[in-house]
Amino acid sequence: MKIACFPNTYGRFGPNAAIDLLPSAGIHWLELPIKNHGVPSFFKEEPVVTNGSTPQSIFALKERIADSGLKVCTCNITSGNPLEEDVLKRTLTKLTIANQFGAEYVVAGGGELTADDQWPLLIDHMRQIGDHAQKLGIVYCCETHPGTCQNADGMLELVERVDHPNIRINFDTGNIFYYNEDVELLEEMGKVAPYIAHVHLKDTNGKFKDWHFPALGAAGHVDFAAVLRFLNGIDFHGPCSLELEGIEGEPELTLEQTHERVLVSIEHLKSVGWEIE
Numbered sequence: 001m002k003i004a005c006f007p008n009t010y011g012r013f014g015p016n017a018a019i020d021l022l023p024s025a026g027i028h029w030l031e032l033p034i035k036n037h038g039v040p041s042f043f044k045e046e047p048v049v050t051n052g053s054t055p056q057s058i059f060a061l062k063e064r065i066a067d068s069g070l071k072v073c074t075c076n077i078t079s080g081n082p083l084e085e086d087v088l089k090r091t092l093t094k095l096t097i098a099n100q101f102g103a104e105y106v107v108a109g110g111g112e113l114t115a116d117d118q119w120p121l122l123i124d125h126m127r128q129i130g131d132h133a134q135k136l137g138i139v140y141c142c143e144t145h146p147g148t149c150q151n152a153d154g155m156l157e158l159v160e161r162v163d164h165p166n167i168r169i170n171f172d173t174g175n176i177f178y179y180n181e182d183v184e185l186l187e188e189m190g191k192v193a194p195y196i197a198h199v200h201l202k203d204t205n206g207k208f209k210d211w212h213f214p215a216l217g218a219a220g221h222v223d224f225a226a227v228l229r230f231l232n233g234i235d236f237h238g239p240c241s242l243e244l245e246g247i248e249g250e251p252e253l254t255l256e257q258t259h260e261r262v263l264v265s266i267e268h269l270k271s272v273g274w275e276i277e
Contacts, residue, residue: 008245010259012044019065031074032075033075037053081111095133109142134165139168153191155195168197173224178210203219204222216242216268
């Protein structure tokens with residue numbers, strides 16, 4: 001299985017640490033975040049590329065990533081609500097940048113609605129995104145976030161309404177519990193199985209709105225052996241990206257402690273049958 005890492009995993013140390021350290025964990029693929037220019041990050045890390053980056057800085061980053069031994073499989077281009085015109089434009093720009101890094105997938109929002117009469121506009125914007133992605137050979141994967149893609153029923157409604165081959169789902173194994181009560185992981189994945197193109201691997205204690213995302217296997221609510229069997233059963237070939245966002249209220253981790261969670265996660269995946277590509 002193609003295993004990547006989203007640098008949210010490294011918290012305030014961000015992509016710079018991920019690029020330096022992921023190869024030592026046996027990870028060869030990167031989910032590169034393309035941030036919003038001038039907007040502070042939730043994790044307070046220093047962005048390495050934004051929608052405002054120059055061609056020269058993009059080229060230099062490409063060289064640095066290649067020199068580290070990593071390849072970019074995915075760009076995370078979360079930009080806001082694609083219902084909004086400025087977010088649509090920013091998303092199209094980020095898709096073009098993602099293509100420069102060779103990404104075949106992007107992860108971003110599926111939109112949020114406040115009224116049903118907003119559906120036609122969202123569908124139009126998502127189809128524009130899908131068309132641009134298709135021209136670039138990229139699949140746009142909607143994140144498991146509040147709004148249209150908070151749960152499997154919402155995801156299914158979105159992808160069926162948009163009806164575009166390049167609009168698919170990023171299924172997050174932790175977020176599905178964080179944003180929903182009384183859900184069963186494999187049941188939710190099964191509802192949208194034909195549309196899952198990308199996966200975020202995240203463990204959790206399973207509690208609603210409890211920010212508890214340690215190393216894989218440490219919380220124990222997500223059965224990663226079962227997730228692997230499910231993905232193999234649907235002939236899934238997309239990337240699975242580690243996203244270890246920490247535990248609310250825990251002491252601030254050092255870089256060494258942060259990276260240790262990546263190492264532990266990879267060992268856990270191997271112990272339950274995952275082969276790391």
